[in-house]
Amino acid sequence: MKKSRKDTQIEVVKAILAGELLLEEAMEKYDIRDKRTILNWMKSISPLVQKKTEPAPHVHEYVVKENSLLRKVIGLQDQLRELEEKNAQILAQRNTLMEKVTQLEGKLHAQEKIETTSDV
Known part of the structure; x- marks a missing residue:
């Protein structure tokens, strides 16, 4: 049985208020x-679905909280990208140094071989 528009609105608002869905997730899911649209639903429906003893929070508070969380996520993603780039640079430098060490060891081994053959 298909839900009525009002039932869907109530379901969306309850899920957001309970922290089960973020605003963008609700938009995608429904x-x-x-x-x-959802903000208007929250203005009109949230006082009805909230417990009577609990004051109805303002929709603005939800938007501010959601935006701050999204900013934090974006900041963390930027930091991760920077760290991945630095890690790639460090690995490239490590590989270059390892190649140089291998070349120097080869030269040293060759030098030692020449010295041992000339001593004989």
């Missing part, structure tokens, strides 16, 4: 194209 195929909602405009963030303002």
Whole structure:
């Protein structure tokens, strides 16, 4: 049985208020194209689904919290990308140094071989 529009609205608002879904996740799951649609639902429905003893939080608070979390995630992704780039540079430098060490060991071994043959 298909849910009514009001039931869907209530389900979306409850899931967001419970922290089960972020705004973008709800938009994707319920195929909602405009963030303002859910924000309007939250304004009208959240006081109805909240417990009577609990004051209804403002929709603005949710948006601010969500935006700050998204900013943190983006910042962490940027830091991760920078660290991955630095790691790649360090690995490249390590490989270059390893090649140089191998060449120097080869030269040293060749030098020692020449010295041992000339001593005989």
